[in-house]
Amino acid sequence: MRTFLFVWIIFHLIKIQVTETYNWRSSDGFQRFGHVSARLTDRPCPHGWLHYQGSCYYFSRDRLEWWRALVKCIRMDGYLVSVEEGHENTFIRRHLMMFYVHRGAWMGLNKLVCPEKDQWFWGVTSSECRRFDWFSHELLHNKKGNKYCGLFWQSFNYHWHVDNCAQKNYYICELKPGKKCYCHI
Known part of the structure; x- marks a missing residue:
């Protein structure tokens, strides 16, 4: 039980740190890494293309x-x-x-x-x-x-x-x- 609790706390600490450090919905976060931001909507091509x-x-x-x-x-x-x-x-x-x-x-x-x-x-x-x-x-x-x-x-x-x-x-x-x-x- 202690191991599960420890893993759960570490997971949420990392999740909070990553969420606060990077705004994944911001295209700026992706541009810092040299990538073009992903287009999750308004795709130029039909699904499967x-x-x-x-x-x-x-x-x-x-x-x-x-x-x-x-x-x-x-x-x-x-x-x-x-x-x-x-x-x-x-x-x-x-x-x-x-x-x-x-x-x-x-x-x-x-x-x-x-x-x-x-x-x-x-x-x-x-x-x-x-x-x-x-x-x-x-x-x-x-x-x-x-x-x-x-x-x-x-x-x-x-x-x-x-x-x-x-x-x-x-x-x-x-x-x-x-x-x-x-x-x-």
Whole structure:
């Protein structure tokens, strides 16, 4: 009984000291440590989405064909991710590695709009992709066949790869907080 009482007193003394020393609700307390204060309300992204550089990203837990993944992202007010900058590509690849996504994850990259041309687009629009992260001359090996959809491929350390759009893979959705996107529909 004495041990319990002693532990209880020490716990409450520490609690009082910590509470008086740091006002945890104050953003100043967090800034002293070099952190941005946590946003517990008014999150820029829906629950289950990750925020990065003005966009929200959803890493799926289910596997779908490319077109079904596209529809699912649209139903969540987003679109299959379109990678526009190198740092965005690195962010996504690191999370795929961290989550150890088996096989790969769909992105919006595809050539379904013009399969006969050597042009790649984002979603089902005329927004052409001009920067790529292919693994070791990827397109030289996939000139024929029905591999028209892009994904981050596990075997290639999550560099880009093309696959048959009917394959079931994980997928990554993107949305801009506060904006409904109609551009990739």
